[in-house]
Amino acid sequence: MEKRQKIYEGKAKILYTTDDPDRIIQYFKDDATAFNAQKKGTIQEKGILNNRISSRLFTYLEERGIRTHFMRQLSDREMLVKTLQIVPVEVVVRNIIAGSLAQRMGMPEGGDLKLPVLEFYYKKDELGDPMINESHIAAFDLAKPQEISVIREVALAVNRHLTAFFEERGILLVDFKLEFGRHKGEILLGDEITPDGCRLWDRVTREKMDKDRFRRDLGKVEEAYQEVYRRVCQS
Numbered sequence: 195m196e197k198r199q200k201i202y203e204g205k206a207k208i209l210y211t212t213d214d215p216d217r218i219i220q221y222f223k224d225d226a227t228a229f230n231a232q233k234k235g236t237i238q239e240k241g242i243l244n245n246r247i248s249s250r251l252f253t254y255l256e257e258r259g260i261r262t263h264f265m266r267q268l269s270d271r272e273m274l275v276k277t278l279q280i281v282p283v284e285v286v287v288r289n290i291i292a293g294s295l296a297q298r299m300g301m302p303e304g305g306d307l308k309l310p311v312l313e314f315y316y317k318k319d320e321l322g323d324p325m326i327n328e329s330h331i332a333a334f335d336l337a338k339p340q341e342i343s344v345i346r347e348v349a350l351a352v353n354r355h356l357t358a359f360f361e362e363r364g365i366l367l368v369d370f371k372l373e374f375g376r377h378k379g380e381i382l383l384g385d386e387i388t389p390d391g392c393r394l395w396d397r398v399t400r401e402k403m404d405k406d407r408f409r410r411d412l413g414k415v416e417e418a419y420q421e422v423y424r425r426v427c428q429s
């Protein structure tokens with residue numbers, strides 16, 4: 195697989211074309227941003243840990259019938275994925291009240307929800323990714339109604355599989371963000387699944403083991419990513 199040119203550089207990843215138009219290389223950086231890039235920093239070795247964590251989680255999901263863009267890990271910081279036409283919608287699934295949901299509802303973090311909450315955000319950095327609903331997605335033709343229903347069902351299935359996976363490793367999956375794209379007419383799970391885009395709390399101490407440590411200046415950021423890596427990839 196020959197790496198060709200850089201086609202996109204985001205906050206945490208770089209994408210490269212390959213000699214095959216159906217395949218791209220996802221490179222994981224150590225850069226971290228928060229609050230729509232108003233806060234910037236680096237988390238040592240994050241790219242390496244996130245590449246491994248994401249590879250493990252995509253493999254686990256594929257084994258359970260979830261269709262993803264993941265093909266294989268290529269190197270410390272690179273994975274080979276299927277080329278996607280990204281659906282410009284960020285999908286958030288929540289199991290516990292935290293973050294912007296806690297703010298919006300005026301509730302403390304940590305409270306239980308009767309059911310998982312599914313939220314959609316329009317993927318548009320200039321606008322700060324505003325929240326939208328399924329009728330906006332259909333009315334603005336961001337995805338076809340059939341695609342929206344696949345995305346909804348797959349997001350909830352991913353939540354069930356990952357909740358069980360993390361539970362076995364002593365981690366509470368509080369919430370997480372997914373992105374989807376089209377590949378040869380099929381909707382696939384894309385992007386990454388890492389502590390950058392998930393809230394992960396230790397089940398016993400409820401200590402935060404994710405990017406909130408960076409966002410909120412809680413310290414021990416690298417240690418938290420290392421610990422997630424250890425529990426996800428080595429147990």
Ligand code: TMP
Pocket residue numbers: 286292293294295323369370371390391392393
């Ligand atoms: P929120 O509570 O800030 O809305 O975040 C919900 C989840 O989505 C949390 O696990 C972090 C993740 N997330 C991202 O990955 N990217 C984002 O831009 C935002 C706002 C949240």
Ligand code: ASP
Pocket residue numbers: 205227228229230231232390391405
């Ligand atoms: N949206 C990402 C986050 O806070 C990064 C960013 O907003 O710059 O997780």
